[in-house]
Amino acid sequence: MNRLNKILPPFAPDYSGVCSVLYGLGGMTVIHGPEGCTGNYTGYDEPRWFGADVETVGSGLREIDAILGNEERLISQIKEAAKRSKPAFICITGTPIPMMTGTDFKGIAAEVEYETGIPSFGISTTGFAYYDAGASAAMLAYTKKFGKIQTQKENTIGILGVNAIDFSHREMLYDLKRECEKRGFSVTASLCMDASPEQIREICSVSVNLVVSGSGLQTAQYLYEKFEIPYVTGIPIGKTASDLVFETVKRSAFDHVCRNVILQPQAAGGRILILGERVMANSIRNCLIADHGISGIQVCSIFTPHPEWMLPGDVHADGEKEIAEAMREKNGALVIGDPLFHRLIPGMQEDTFLDFPIQAVSSKVYRDGQWNLIGERAELFAQEIERKMRRKG
Amino acid sequence: MLRIAVYGKGGIGKSTTSANLSAALAQKGYRVMQIGCDPKADSTRNICGLKEMPTVLDAIREKGSAVKLEDIVKEGYHGILCVEAGGPTPGIGCAGRGIITAFEKLEELHAFSVYQPDIVIYDVLGDVVCGGFAMPIRDGYARHVFVVTSGERMALYAAGNIAEAISNFKRRGYASLEGLILNSRNIEREQEIVEQFAEEIGTKVQKIIPRDALIQSAEDMQKTVVEAYPDSQISREYDSLADLVLKICREKEQKDE
Numbered sequence: 027m028n029r030l031n032k033i034l035p036p037f038a039p040d041y042s043g044v045c046s047v048l049y050g051l052g053g054m055t056v057i058h059g060p061e062g063c064t065g066n067y068t069g070y071d072e073p074r075w076f077g078a079d080v081e082t083v084g085s086g087l088r089e090i091d092a093i094l095g096n097e098e099r100l101i102s103q104i105k106e107a108a109k110r111s112k113p114a115f116i117c118i119t120g121t122p123i124p125m126m127t128g129t130d131f132k133g134i135a136a137e138v139e140y141e142t143g144i145p146s147f148g149i150s151t152t153g154f155a156y157y158d159a160g161a162s163a164a165m166l167a168y169t170k171k172f173g174k175i176q177t178q179k180e181n182t183i184g185i186l187g188v189n190a191i192d193f194s195h196r197e198m199l200y201d202l203k204r205e206c207e208k209r210g211f212s213v214t215a216s217l218c219m220d221a222s223p224e225q226i227r228e229i230c231s232v233s234v235n236l237v238v239s240g241s242g243l244q245t246a247q248y249l250y251e252k253f254e255i256p257y258v259t260g261i262p263i264g265k266t267a268s269d270l271v272f273e274t275v276k277r278s279a280f281d282h283v284c285r286n287v288i289l290q291p292q293a294a295g296g297r298i299l300i301l302g303e304r305v306m307a308n309s310i311r312n313c314l315i316a317d318h319g320i321s322g323i324q325v326c327s328i329f330t331p332h333p334e335w336m337l338p339g340d341v342h343a344d345g346e347k348e349i350a351e352a353m354r355e356k357n358g359a360l361v362i363g364d365p366l367f368h369r370l371i372p373g374m375q376e377d378t379f380l381d382f383p384i385q386a387v388s389s390k391v392y393r394d395g396q397w398n399l400i401g402e403r404a405e406l407f408a409q410e411i412e413r414k415m416r417r418k419g
Numbered sequence: 420m421l422r423i424a425v426y427g428k429g430g431i432g433k434s435t436t437s438a439n440l441s442a443a444l445a446q447k448g449y450r451v452m453q454i455g456c457d458p459k460a461d462s463t464r465n466i467c468g469l470k471e472m473p474t475v476l477d478a479i480r481e482k483g484s485a486v487k488l489e490d491i492v493k494e495g496y497h498g499i500l501c502v503e504a505g506g507p508t509p510g511i512g513c514a515g516r517g518i519i520t521a522f523e524k525l526e527e528l529h530a531f532s533v534y535q536p537d538i539v540i541y542d543v544l545g546d547v548v549c550g551g552f553a554m555p556i557r558d559g560y561a562r563h564v565f566v567v568t569s570g571e572r573m574a575l576y577a578a579g580n581i582a583e584a585i586s587n588f589k590r591r592g593y594a595s596l597e598g599l600i601l602n603s604r605n606i607e608r609e610q611e612i613v614e615q616f617a618e619e620i621g622t623k624v625q626k627i628i629p630r631d632a633l634i635q636s637a638e639d640m641q642k643t644v645v646e647a648y649p650d651s652q653i654s655r656e657y658d659s660l661a662d663l664v665l666k667i668c669r670e671k672e673q674k675d676e
Contacts, residue, residue: 095549125516127516127550128553130591137590137591
């Protein structure tokens with residue numbers, strides 16, 4: 027029962043990650059499940075939803091269809107909707123009930139593609155995994171389906187793992203692209219946010235990829251295996267740490283070796299605990315070490331675990347219980363995390379907690395307080411950390 | 420890699436057929452992996468000689484995400500790689516979904532690329548053709564299906580259901596039904612009944628396995644008859660079944676290419 031949340035709301039599920047990645051690419055994403063599942067995505071997980079002209083539709087799965095395995099109804103609904111809106115592609119993704127009945131998403135997509143002539147793919151999300159797993163699967167499926175084989179262009183970069191749940195602060199991606207351009211890299215595409223289908227098709231031509239969240243890893247690995255495009259994992263946060271990220275990117279573009287930018291703190295964890303998505307949290311740590319000389323930082327990642335990006339002493343929390351345990355264990359440290367985590371430790375002092383709202387945890391509740399940490403913009407955030415640490419003593 | 424599913428009603432002899440087929444193929448020098456897809460988890464018992472085979476679902480229950488391939492793949496007679504999907508807690512849970520979870524785990528652990536079998540045999544309970552038990556005939560799994568049946572009505576009913584499931588997947592380009600294997604029960608007019616049934620569902624009887632007391636005798640020793648009585652007539656029958664299955668599947672794959 028590790029994943030039972032008694033205080034926190036449930037985190038954004040995998041099918042929300044799928045929809046978020048495919049948002050704005052001109053396709054139709056079908057969430058196969060009861061209506062409530064679609065509401066999770068449109069109502070809470072997708073920050074761009076309101077006023078959007080985007081086709082994410084719920085299949086309105088009925089109890090009797092699940093029992094009788096009535097896939098025909100789903101297929102004819104999709105065909106009908108596609109006839110009306112003529113999407114560029116169709117993605118069919120799942121929720122807990124189709125998972126239990128073993129719905130064959132790949133097969134349904136093959137049938138839909140055969141009958142409509144529209145490129146289609148199925149993603150077997152279950153609603154039991156987190157948004158990043160769905161985002162990762164959707165990014166990979168889209169790249170495999172539409173990526174165009176072509177020769178690599180020098181000094182071009184792909185940004186992998188941007189999705190509106192991890193990068194819900196609107197200016198963050200803009201600044202990230204600007205940082206890349208400033209360092210001499212032309213951004214071919216950012217998967218999958220603020221990029222046109224035409225740009226994404228060019229992703230197989232970049233000279234190097236920058237992986238900025240766990241959801242970009244699978245696509246980066248695929249592009250490396252298939253086209254030998256190297257990748258570097260890390261977000262340019264802070265001035266010196268950003269320099270380090272781009273030095274690494276240049277090295278990798280030159281020698282075709284994949285690298286992770288993870289700095290080892292001078293002293294073991296004890297002073298600061300960062301809770302969040304692994305690449306983001308590691309990159310914040312890099313900034314605090316490289317730009318501010320702060321040591322004793324431990325990262326506790328949440329969502330899908332990535333042991334390959336953990337330092338000795340780092341931990342991973344699968345849900346509320348483990349997040350609370352990590353916070354209790356680091357009693358006295360400054361905790362950086364979503365404001366809702368504060369509630370897990372009753373009586374926790376204000377000065378021992380720094381709000382870092384996470385869309386997948388608290389949705390829009392603290393959106394105004396979301397930080398943009400790209401490049402030198404991280405300075406304010408770091409100053410706030412130093413101020414809290416001074417007051418804490 | 421040839422991927423073959425052997426379906427049949429519970430108790431009809433599909434595990435005996437699968438295990439002897441695997442043993443005969445292994446004797447011919449092929450690297451065979453047999454995956455039992457029945458909550459009873461007794462498909463590979465006579466190949467491995469273990470009283471209780473560890474199952475994928477039990478391993479997941481005990482170790483969660485720390486499950487390793489060596490926890491769930493055991494080597495048996497002539498190096499046959501044995502896997503049992505297993506089942507949920509009796510009375511609760513979902514056996515069909517259990518099969519899917521077991522397959523997902525094998526995929527996650529890259530079982531086929533690690534062991535690189537020449538032939539994979541899925542031994543599947545065919546009484547229930549829900550989403551889970553149909554998993555072995557979906558994309559990426561078995562390409563060829565053989566159904567074990569006798570001339571008894573319930574066995575034929577199950578065989579008919581399996582044939583229908585395969586036909587429903589036709590548009591998706593999945594596995595094809597390569598024929599029936601008649602596991603004789605010596606009932607009256609058995610061959611005639613099964614051949615007529617095969618014609619009705621658009622397939623044919625590919626092989627008749629005669630009833631033989633040595634099969635039971637070998638099972639009492641927890642062995643396949645191919646291993647226990649290699650020079651017997653029944654062992655030769657399984658050897659010829661292996662040749663026939665290879666020929667049918669290869670011809671089909673050549674045709675598909």
